[in-house]
Amino acid sequence: MNLIKYIAGRVGVYLMVLFTGITIIFFVPRFMPSDPVEGYIGRMVYQAGQTMSAEDVEQLRESLRELYGLKGSLLSQYISFIRRALISWDFGPSLAGYPKPVSEYIATALPWTLGLLTTTTVLAWTLGNLVGLLAGFFHGNRITTVLEVIGVILYPIPYYILALVLIILLAYVWPVFPLSTTIMPGALTIRKLGEIFRNSFLPGMALILAGFGWNVLGMKAMAYATKEEPFVTYARLKGTPSFTIMFHYVFRNAMLPQITALALHMGMIFNGAVLTEMLFSYPGVGSLIRYAIGNGDYNLIYGTLSLSIVAVATAALIVDLLYPLFDPRIRYR
Amino acid sequence: MIRLKNLVAKYTTVRGQVAAVDGVHLEVPDGIILGVAGESGCGKTTLMKVIYGDIGFPLSLASGSVEYGFCTERGEPVTTTNIRDYWFKRISYIPQSSMSALNPVIRINRQFVDFRRNSKREADILDRVRQYVQELGLPAEAIDAYPHQLSGGMRQRIMVAMATFFHPDIILADEPTTALDVVVQKGILLLLMNLQEKMKNTIFLVSHDMGVHYQITHRMLIMYAAKAVEYGDTNAVFERPLHPYTRLLIESLPTIGDTQTRQGVAGRPPSLWSDLRGCRFADRCPFAREICRMEEPQLREYCAGHMAACHFVDRFM
Ligand SMILES: Nc1ncnc2c1ncn2[C@@H]1O[C@H](COP(=O)(O)OP(=O)(O)OP(=O)(O)O)[C@@H](O)[C@H]1O
Numbered sequence: 001m002n003l004i005k006y007i008a009g010r011v012g013v014y015l016m017v018l019f020t021g022i023t024i025i026f027f028v029p030r031f032m033p034s035d036p037v038e039g040y041i042g043r044m045v046y047q048a049g050q051t052m053s054a055e056d057v058e059q060l061r062e063s064l065r066e067l068y069g070l071k072g073s074l075l076s077q078y079i080s081f082i083r084r085a086l087i088s089w090d091f092g093p094s095l096a097g098y099p100k101p102v103s104e105y106i107a108t109a110l111p112w113t114l115g116l117l118t119t120t121t122v123l124a125w126t127l128g129n130l131v132g133l134l135a136g137f138f139h140g141n142r143i144t145t146v147l148e149v150i151g152v153i154l155y156p157i158p159y160y161i162l163a164l165v166l167i168i169l170l171a172y173v174w175p176v177f178p179l180s181t182t183i184m185p186g187a188l189t190i191r192k193l194g195e196i197f198r199n200s201f202l203p204g205m206a207l208i209l210a211g212f213g214w215n216v217l218g219m220k221a222m223a224y225a226t227k228e229e230p231f232v233t234y235a236r237l238k239g240t241p242s243f244t245i246m247f248h249y250v251f252r253n254a255m256l257p258q259i260t261a262l263a264l265h266m267g268m269i270f271n272g273a274v275l276t277e278m279l280f281s282y283p284g285v286g287s288l289i290r291y292a293i294g295n296g297d298y299n300l301i302y303g304t305l306s307l308s309i310v311a312v313a314t315a316a317l318i319v320d321l322l323y324p325l326f327d328p329r330i331r332y333r
Numbered sequence: 334m335i336r337l338k339n340l341v342a343k344y345t346t347v348r349g350q351v352a353a354v355d356g357v358h359l360e361v362p363d364g365i366i367l368g369v370a371g372e373s374g375c376g377k378t379t380l381m382k383v384i385y386g387d388i389g390f391p392l393s394l395a396s397g398s399v400e401y402g403f404c405t406e407r408g409e410p411v412t413t414t415n416i417r418d419y420w421f422k423r424i425s426y427i428p429q430s431s432m433s434a435l436n437p438v439i440r441i442n443r444q445f446v447d448f449r450r451n452s453k454r455e456a457d458i459l460d461r462v463r464q465y466v467q468e469l470g471l472p473a474e475a476i477d478a479y480p481h482q483l484s485g486g487m488r489q490r491i492m493v494a495m496a497t498f499f500h501p502d503i504i505l506a507d508e509p510t511t512a513l514d515v516v517v518q519k520g521i522l523l524l525l526m527n528l529q530e531k532m533k534n535t536i537f538l539v540s541h542d543m544g545v546h547y548q549i550t551h552r553m554l555i556m557y558a559a560k561a562v563e564y565g566d567t568n569a570v571f572e573r574p575l576h577p578y579t580r581l582l583i584e585s586l587p588t589i590g591d592t593q594t595r596q597g598v599a600g601r602p603p604s605l606w607s608d609l610r611g612c613r614f615a616d617r618c619p620f621a622r623e624i625c626r627m628e629e630p631q632l633r634e635y636c637a638g639h640m641a642a643c644h645f646v647d648r649f650m
């Protein structure tokens with residue numbers, strides 16, 4: 001019964017977050033200085049010269065507004081937007097790339113971003129926590145200290161510097177990896193998979209290095225503190241093997257805050273995506289967001305931003321729902 | 334027989350070394366409950382650590398050793414150097430707070446078996462454990478629970494079950510009931526007593542409660558400022574205490590029907606860091622003389638099995 005209450009509560013919060021986020025997304029672009037309809041009309045008038053009458057222009061404006069969902073009062077626009085965003089997931093056609101629908105753009109870009117960023121976030125989390133655990137548990141050991149120092153050094157370096165260094169070293173000096181991502185369209189074959197891996201390696205490496213240090217530091221501090229807990233001492237005095245103590249006693253407890261951190265990182269995936277995809281010309285959602293904003297493409301902005309909000313909220317929901325599996329004390333609260 | 338041979342154990346700190354157990358030399362007969370009492374900071378926990386063989390930074394054994402009275406498979410006597418191999422097999426330990434001594438995110442049954450390296454089949458052991466905890470007054474399902482799902486008393490019973498399940502020769506219990514309310518305390522202590530009667534192992538019981546010592550221990554060790562000051566059968570110690578400190582400890586116990594308020598022992602024990610000369614109790618002792626401040630009294634046997642470290646034991650004989 002408690003479990004059902006717990007799930008219902010979390011899902012309720014999830015829906016609230018989605019609703020609030022989407023509402024903000026609806027209003028913010030309306031304060032942007034560039035109006036896509038006027039921009040488009042300006043271009044048409046410029047191309048057509050004097051042949052367009054004022055009436056024609058007015059008619060064009062009307063039909064464009066209707067097409068782009070900009071017609072009617074703000075309230076009715078808002079209601080229809082909420083309906084489309086939350087229920088049918090239809091953001092209409094892209095304004096800059098008319099008439100290709102926004103959902104199609106997103107469908108092409110999303111797998112790239114999700115593939116790259118979930119893989120690297122999970123890898124950085126796993127590696128960082130493993131190193132942090134060893135560094136905290138075997139405090140003073142030479143090898144783990146070296147690894148820990150690498151983490152400490154990497155941690156404060158801004159991501160774009162790491163990325164640029166990697167690009168310079170591995171794409172210019174030793175051109176092992178391509179400078180920018182180019183992937184031929186076509187069916188997914190083994191060869192193509194290899195190509196995708198080769199093209200994603202540099203951005204992936206930069207992301208892993210950037211996320212690694214943070215995880216090392218967090219886990220090391222937690223593991224070091226947990227190691228002094230009475231239940232760890234008691235396990236040692238029982239004669240429990242070190243390996244079991246490290247994973248079942250120290251890690252199982254020290255990882256709890258790290259799981260929350262993983263959820264937050266997962267949610268911020270799209271933040272990272274914009275910068276990564278710009279630096280590496282990677283064809284994902286980040287590049288799409290940049291393109292949409294640069295072109296004042298309302299519908300595309302709505303689509304991509306709504307997507308990132310759904311992703312953040314869903315990641316948080318999943319972690320919330322899984323958390324009781326890791327911490328049995330949560331279950332009945 | 335367990336022999337504590339001239340144990341000196343020191344803590345290393347930034348200020349230097351301090352001896353928290355200073356020359357304890359005793360023989361403990363097998364199959365008894367030995368009570369250990371003394372003021373906070375007198376070295377009871379440190380003595381337990383030394384006996385358990387849990388010696389590691391900052392604690393070090395400056396001299397002496399413990400002989401446990403049993404042998405390895407190869408017939409060599411087990412001493413401080415190899416006692417670790419027998420942890421929870423022949424020597425076990427009951428921690429003070431069961432709340433924090435159990436891993437909160439793992440079921441108790443796992444914690445019951447994870448120190449036995451692939452001995453028999455785990456399922457068989459767990460079946461026996463289930464039966465065993467029932468004998469100890471717990472529901473069998475208790476071992477499938479997480480620690481937070483049990484009450485404090487149940488958890489402490491689990492700790493007792495863990496420490497006794499493999500029938501160890503020696504059990505160390507450092508204030509095993511201080512975190513519990515009085516009724517539960519009594520239940521746990523009676524349980525320990527009954528188990529000891531059945532299994533005939535030796536229990537070292539550290540407690541601040543002289544009443545507990547009187548009721549359940551067979552012999553008593555009184556410690557003062559890192560030293561053993563009195564050692565003897567519990568009845569003898571309570572009826573005819575030889576050391577003035579013991580006497581004061583016992584007099585501070587309330588008795589039923591007694592109207593005058595009880596006083597604790599006035600003053601404080603000397604700092605282990607100071608220059609300790611003569612008898613360490615001299616400053617608080619109502620009978621102290623010149624010699625007490627100059628010369629350290631040795632622990633001597635005055636009647637059969639009753640020892641004390643005082644220059645003027647004769648006064649109480
Ligand atoms: N880890 C440590 N580092 C340095 N000194 C310590 C350490 N642990 C204990 N001591 C010192 O050793 C002395 C004895 O401590 P111990 O814990 O054995 O006392 P105790 O008799 O068990 O006291 P209590 O009744 O409060 O549990 C104390 O003076 C204490 O300050």
Ligand SMILES: [Mg+2]
Nearest residue numbers: 377378379507
């Ligand atoms: Mg203590």
